[in-house]
Amino acid sequence: MAQHSLSHVWPPSSDRRLVVLDGGMGTTLQAPPFNLALDSALWSSELLATQHGRDQLAQLHDTWIQAGADLVQTCTYQSTLPLFLPAADSADSAPSSDTISTALETMTAALPVAAKACQSTSSSSSGQPRVALSLGPYGSALQPGQEYTGAYPPPFGPPQSAAKNARPACSARAREACPLPLEQVRSSYPPTTTTTGDSKDREAEVHLAAWHLQRLQHFLLSERQQDQDQDSAKVDVLAFETVPSLTEIRAIRKAMHIFTTSTSTTTSSTPVAFYISLVFPRTSDSDDAVRFPDPELAHLPTLADQVPLLVEAALAPTNNGYAVPGGLGFNCTSPLHAREVVRLLSDQVAKLQQQQQEGLQNQNQDDKPWLLVYPDGGAVYDVVSRSWHHPTGLTDSSWARLVADAVKDAVPNPASASPSPSPWAGVVVGGCCKAGPSAIKALRQEVEQRGWR
Template sequence: MEQAQPRRILVLDGGMGTTLETLGFDVNTPLWGSELLSSDPDAIRDIHKRYLAAGADIIETATYQLTPGNLCQRLSCSEEQAAQILRVGVDVPHSATLSLARGRVALSFGPFGSTLSPGQEYGGLYPPPYGPSTSTNAFPAISGPSSPAEIEDMKGTEEESAIKALAQFHLDKLRVFALHAESWEKVEWIAFETIPVLHEVRGIRRAMTILNQELDGKYGKGDHKSDVGDTWWIKKFWIVSPFPSGQHPQSQYVVEDSSTDRPHVTVEQVLSAMVEGDDAVPNGTGINCTNPSYLPSLTKSFTSTYQSILSSQPSRSLGSNLQFVLYPDGGQVYDTISRTWSTPSASGGPETWAREVFDVAKDLEKAVTKAGEPLWDGVIVGGCCKSSFEEIRALRKLVDGAS
């Protein structure tokens, strides 16, 4: 019997925090309502089930901005209790997939900026050692005229310190799940999302490299070793960024006293940060938490840039193992200071949103390398904040209609 081909477009779920808010739960807390994993896990489980019923192939855990530290602070619990609550974040969606006999679990990891107040997912202004030593997200932060060599030296030293600090931040959270086999086995993807700066992309890749080495030592022998040689403990992961106002949040490396606006990081720089170097390369890259109106131009830039990268690397020229992951917001604008949303007067309903997003996803799915092979290894498409069950249901209909 001929084996069925894997689907080229998979449907992701929609927003969690804003959906909780719509359902009447209080999300105006530092944990955005995710403390329900401790007080009312059934409320979270019900949302996962409803997304699966709406047609999601992948559902994300409600752990985006949670860390052992902020859980301990908010709930006055021990580190071990905090770790148990985090792992409930995996148990709950996994039980939902079992009850409906469909779906896979992606472990949600927000940026370091999601733990700051106000949040820095759209700005990437991180305090040292996680970012530059002045009020910018660009390296180097230098006052006065400097030579190119001085700029590179400062950039290298300060940026490397930030990469190390951010790698440790993500590694500490990863270990909570990964060193607990029962939880780790339930995860298929790790979703590093809304990552606003390239030094955090590099920090994440380093964290995954270190983690995989640790897990090879822990699970690659003894009771947890697979009889068929399958390294089940090595998880797929994606890294996606927001593009507020259609631009990457990070500024270019510039001298601090420049009188002109700093240009933003380019898509070429984003993809280079994803795939160059010796650290673990993500299985997916793309865009989240961005207004859908910016998607056509942004995804065309991703496609053309990645075509150029592959054509310049003969070893990868026949295709890519990168999937494109796309989950924009519902079209509203979020104010990180007031923590409120504004709705554009011209916004459409779920079907309009789904059509706009699906058309972009379909173009990504059709993209090819210069050798004529599929450029992306597949497309994962869903919604972020202010998208919910109806948007995902409408998106599922379009995906099914095109297959």
């Protein structure tokens, strides 16, 4: 079984080939019965600062589980340590070590909140839910957010395609207090190794890899050092979500390779299963097509032209220190286009597997990647006004049918004698922004009615 496979979490013996994920955290907290006004750069993570807020998050996790979720995400999507540092520190003094320690403790509190919610809930039909560490892209740490554009400012992206008004959501003083492990990343490249493009492309990959690596170190190593009872903060899957950049896909793989091969991090409790979830926003308000938003791929006219490069960047094995994720998929994408995206990804993953297996025996089912599909609830988000529009008019039931229809040909059937088996080891379905508990409940009912659970 591949090192980072999600089949480590749901092994063949469990007969689990379809898993239900939870839904959109921030938008659910803004809706009844929570009715929270989340307007800081931390979004829902601001609740971690108080016991009352953490209790509300625990209540939300329990709500997802009661709706039928097998996999619950932590409240960490936007979280980076600099964002948790006080913005009011004077310009001539750095945050103290106590301030940094308190910020780190607050940020990592999300892990035990989710883990304890899952450990306290178990049913004979589903077993104990698992925990995914939610890790948004670098664009989620910018204001306005750039996870739907991939237009990152340098040195995290090329200057010619950078969003002119995008800036880090945290202060310069906070960033200086948390220097990125750039040299650790640079030293991971062999001297003769080059990446696609010029040196600026290489530097963008290095900076993005260092940014992701630092988050992994803060969340997983610091929490384990602080809490000797490791089960209280157990994470089963690392979820890199809403990734809009080809360079960032490679950077995540680089960061995971460094993290899992470092002698200081290779403990039996360190999670290694991880997936990369892409984002495919609409090309226009007409909603007639979606595409990967990376400005560096703007020359490719359609999503079908982009997908081969995306699958290659995400799943192709290399000898240069890039971990291969155990899953690939998409989130925060219109459910109206989910089936099309699944078809394109499935076809290209099958082609990649055929290339890898020429002259070899059939690939073990559990060496295949898992497919992740958790579209939004059909609403459209404006990153500037931070407001939602509802052009689709979907009900919970019709949304659930769209999601299930999207993956119906991808769900593996071990008993099938089909000459074209699924290229996926398993499927995770769920929801993103504006997909609330009632939508997840409808999705759970839909997949059970289809005999997938």
